Amino acid sequence: MWIKICGLSTQVAVDMAVASGATHIGFVFAESKRQVTPEYAKYLAKDVPKTVKKVGLFVNEDLTVVQEVVAKVGLDMVQLHGQENADYAAQVGVPVIKAFGIKDGKIPAAIADFRAHTILLDAPPAQFAGGSGHSFDWDKVDLTALDSYKFFVAGGLNPENVSQAIAIFNPTGVDVSSGVESDGQKDLAKIEHFISSAQTKCHKR
């Protein structure tokens, strides 16, 4: 089970995510209350073991900028939250996670263009392109549309509901940002709790 802790911006939160067993950690380079500079992300990432994937989040960014940030920070993956197409994704140079906002439970047909990548099912964009803390309607999703895809479930997950999300979706991974925060800051106890809850849920993939 992949477990991704997203929107990290402090060393203690990075350390807690890694020590607790996160498989992926995310840094937001797009406009956001969680935005970090490439220089600071590089600093935060310097002691992260190679086994933990460092993911950079972007929204409709120039491809050359994305490639520069990947090289500068040493990112292992890029997560795209805008209208980027498959041609763009193919040129990023590292594996891509493509986020899709799920409205009325509908899995967009465009996920087929990203079969070679990983899909992230999220709530539709709100003030920013992601990280809203809102869930989409889990019960309305046609799960057969996700057969044969690698995918994260995201959007409004927290330590209390992550087990249920895993039980419903049997995803490749789960992803959280707001649900491991208190007063807008990453909460170390919630990070640990989220990861242990996700780990203890039995999983087939």
Ligand SMILES: O=C(O)c1ccccc1NCC(=O)[C@H](O)[C@H](O)COP(=O)(O)O
């Ligand atoms: O976190 C942000 O502010 C953000 C801004 C722009 C694009 C993406 C962003 N975050 C994505 C995520 O943190 C998560 O992958 C996902 O949206 C789930 O977030 P949450 O509902 O807060 O757990």
